[in-house]
Amino acid sequence: MEALLTSRVVPVQVPFRKLSSLSADLSCLEIRRYPCRRGSVSIMNHPRLLRPVTASVQSQELSALGNQGNTVPSKEILDLWRNVEAVCFDVDSTVCVDEGIDELAEFCGAGKAVAEWTARAMGGSVPFEEALAARLSLFKPSLSKVEEYLEKTPPRLSPGIEELVKKLKANKIDVYLISGGFRQMINPVASILGIPRENIFANNLLFGNSGEFVGFDEKEPTSRSGGKAKAVQQIRKGRLYKTMAMIGDGATDLEARKPGGADLFICYAGVQLREAVAAHADWLIFNFEPLINSLD
16 A cells, blocks of 8 residues: 555545525434443434535546546456445545535634645545544534534535436445444435445544533544455455445545455545545546446
8 A cells, every 4th residue: 555655636626506594404313322431422313414415526637647547447347346246435525525524624613724634544644543533633523513514514415426326226236335434424425325324334423411522433443544444344244245346535445445345446536536546446437427337
């Protein structure tokens, strides 16, 4: 993974539709309390939220990558994709057009500093757990602030992701969400896509008795470097899949392609083109149409 240390990020322009004032029913918030050394902590889940706003993404010029060989899949790669039994998706900048923690930080007034840490983490230049802790320490989101964010901010899905997930499910292919983001923000996305909660592997924000931020659940495999790979290996071992694919944009997604894990890594660069990650992908895509069409 040494080649990832100098990864350059090429942002893709993503125009958004301006939202009117919207509200969500927060009566469905699930608050779970767990014991810890500081007392009890609350983990908030939000099973329902607003319908998504699907953004429009402009394709990134292929010349920016330099190596265009993996934009056209080989027969071997196509065969792997067509015979896949389970597909694991990254969420931030893949299923959704945002980096969830960046958006939450922006909402809390610390967007720029947190976004810089996110770029470093996704490029592979710092351990993920270090970057996660550092980012959260910059704004320490309270339970009330997360609730407010969820109320005012609907998920913004990448173009074509709903169609792709429907196609996979129609073909009896299981779908998972594996993210270094937070369940509180991913549960609404999973509900929209019809992905069961047990197929989500993500982090949990922890809150104290008064709703103050106290940290994140470090027992989650996705809270540290190599966590996505471990999650994929855990899924494969438990469900005995013969062929699995990982789709994402970052170094942590690429790590999931290893023995006992994903057989195929597809780099989605419709939001962010991380050059070193893309160069190591089995298949580089800028929208989901090639994946959808190849399943016909």
